[in-house]
Amino acid sequence: LAKTTQPPSMEAYEGQEVNVSCSHTNIATSEYIYWYRQVPHQGPQFIIQGYKDYVVNEVASLFISADRKLSTLSLPWVSLRDAAVYYCIVTVRGSALGRLHFGAGTQLIVIP
Amino acid sequence: EAAVTQSPRSKVAVTGGKVTLSCHQTNNHDYMYWYRQDTGHGLRLIHYSYVADSTEKGDIPDGYKASRPSQENFSLILELASLSQTAVYFCASTTGNYAEQFFGPGTRLTVL
Numbered sequence: 001l002a003k004t005t006q007p008p009s010m011e012a013y014e015g016q017e018v019n020v021s022c023s024h025t026n027i028a029t030s031e032y033i034y035w036y037r038q039v040p041h042q043g044p045q046f047i048i049q050g051y052k053d054y055v056v057n058e059v060a061s062l063f064i065s066a067d068r069k070l071s072t073l074s075l076p077w078v079s080l081r082d083a084a085v086y087y088c089i090v091t092v093r094g095s096a097l098g099r100l101h102f103g104a105g106t107q108l109i110v111i112p
Numbered sequence: 113e114a115a116v117t118q119s120p121r122s123k124v125a126v127t128g129g130k131v132t133l134s135c136h137q138t139n140n141h142d143y144m145y146w147y148r149q150d151t152g153h154g155l156r157l158i159h160y161s162y163v164a165d166s167t168e169k170g171d172i173p174d175g176y177k178a179s180r181p182s183q184e185n186f187s188l189i190l191e192l193a194s195l196s197q198t199a200v201y202f203c204a205s206t207t208g209n210y211a212e213q214f215f216g217p218g219t220r221l222t223v224l
Contacts, residue, residue, distance in 0.1 A: 032211065044202075
């Protein structure tokens with residue numbers, strides 16, 4: 001399974017757009033990119049998934065580079081509720097081998 | 113919205129004692145997982161199950177047993193609790209898309 005690298009922490013002011021990057025240089029053609037977030041004292045929550053190009057949902061958007069080695073999670077207009085640890089995970093979709101491997105993630109600090 | 117509940121939410125156990133953590137899901141998901149999270153770290157997979165009456169070892173199964181008596185219930189058992197098993201334990205479930213998992217609120221276990 002591909003290893004991911006994320007910045008350990010980021011800061012943003014409320015109302016700003018935040019972009020969290022994730023490097024996955026050894027991603028395999030069978031692997032997808034998933035983003036989760038975890039607020040304190042809760043379990044992780046799925047945000048978005050993608051394979052290539054650009055994906056958007058009601059919560060976030062995900063841009064994946066053409067070579068699929070870099071992805072960027074974009075959160076528009078962050079609020080204090082978005083303060084959490086964001087995890088980028090690369091794994092096989094729809095397969096018994098598709099287990100989640102959580103790294104240390106990126107701690108997003110939101111400043112009022 | 114998927115519903116995964118865990119009990120107890122917190123527990124203090126003595127070294128060498130037996131601990132059972134319970135997980136219940138009401139979404140007819142076939143797949144269930146147990147993870148542990150140590151302070152400041154990501155989650156690690158302990159055991160998982162594809163179907164009732166069957167369990168599989170995850171990445172860190174030593175010192176843990178799992179039981180899946182029904183589709184809805186998945187238990188994690190520590191036969192001889194040790195200090196090193198102090199952590200927060202999360203249960204998760206999913207259906208066909210194995211990487212889009214739904215997590216419970218966690219159980220904080222302290223072994224003294």
